[in-house]
Amino acid sequence: MATAPTLSELLDTARVVSIPTRTRFRGISEREAVIFTGPQGASEFSPFLEYDDAESARWLAAAMEFGWERPPLPHRKAIAVNATVPAVPAGAVPEILARFPGCRTAKVKVAERGQALADDVARVQAVREALGPDGAVRVDANGGWTVAEAFAALARLAPFGLEYAEQPCASVAELAELRTLLASAGIAVRIAADESVRKAEDPLAVARAGAADLIVAKAQPLGGIAGALRIIKEARLPVIVSSALDTSVGISMGLHLAAALPNHLLAGACGLGTVALLEGDVAVAPLIPVDGKLPLTRPTLDSAAIDRFAAPPERTRWWRDRIERCYEALDPVGLPS
Structure with a gap:
């Protein structure tokens, strides 16, 4: 990754949301996610709660790639x-x-x-x-x-x-x-x-x-x-x-x-x-x-909606701690290229 974000850069832009589901799905009725804002646009980190840090680190790598790297050229719109x-x-x-x-x-x-x-x-x-x-x-x-x-x-x-x-x-x-x-x-x-x-x-x-x-x-x-x-x-x-x-x-x-x-x-x-x-x-x-x-588009974030669905402080802390652990789990293999 040419311009990989630091952990501080990730945490500075992280917003944790909790959005109710219309129907119970996969055993959950609230979908929690972290939304980042990178130089390429908004990106998401949302591994399910039961996933361990090693597995969730792949989801963080994906969020970093999408927010900080240009996607490949498309074949369809x-x-x-x-x-x-x-x-x-x-x-x-x-x-x-x-x-x-x-x-x-x-x-x-x-x-x-x-x-x-x-x-x-x-x-x-x-x-x-x-x-x-x-x-x-x-x-x-x-x-x-x-x-x-x-x-x-x-x-x-x-x-x-x-x-x-x-x-x-x-x-x-x-x-x-x-x-x-x-x-x-x-x-x-x-x-x-x-x-x-x-x-x-x-x-x-x-x-x-x-x-x-x-x-x-x-x-x-x-x-x-x-x-x-x-x-x-x-x-x-x-x-x-x-x-x-x-x-x-x-x-x-x-x-x-x-x-x-x-x-x-x-x-x-x-x-x-x-x-x-x-x-x-x-x-x-x-x-x-x-x-x-x-x-095929990158959505514009709705700041009012992010505020409306903001996760409670204890859940925000939980996700920020998870980001830190997953970021560390990317080493010593390093960030994806």
Whole structure:
């Protein structure tokens, strides 16, 4: 990184926000994030609370890169995005989809703790009925199934015409086994790897094992746009770019990653419309889909909104301490180049 910020420079611009979610998502009802202002514009640091410092340091490296380095040249000026349907009752699906105007692809959360397969089937069926036969439906289990559970679930869900199943099982070996079982049974559901790429010590293991048909790439967890592009190039698999329930600032980072991908690698609508799941945002013009797309842009920060969603002092201290620890965790490897 040519102009890497010092820790003091990071902390001087850091604003911690806490934004309520419209629906409980990933077990949380408040999304906390740190917003920095660098020479290239606003940047975001928002690893989930349970992530340790070593993993979270990659998210900090991404924030530093996006705020202090120019992104790569884009191949497109707008990105098609999917709707994201949390693990809500089937009756709530139309309300959720209405937040994603024009989106013809939907990713549906399944394998939620405390729910049954019947809940997943009803939710996916409701999405298929809402989108009609021409819409694309994906499911995301976040590694919540065993191989046997995933096989049984996807056998039930496949008749709804799934585009793919994202991270149905936790490990690379399980994904490979499931992919073989599905093929042997004639169940035409592709497998996408998310956590097996972004949370893995070896993000290319899934490609070498033939455990997935495509990968899901997220800029923050992979250490930034440049790091994500290196992994994508080596994996040689089609890619969907996604987010981690970011504010518009983090979404912009994902948009720049998606825009930098050559046409033959970008596999479809990206999971970058999730600002619609938040009760507010930090941008003057929040990145909400219009006609199913988002423009490639860097948002202008809304100072009034940042003040309105400012985290309590104790949470601000917690995040500033986390920034310090993660900054130290970048050494002795050093800052990304």
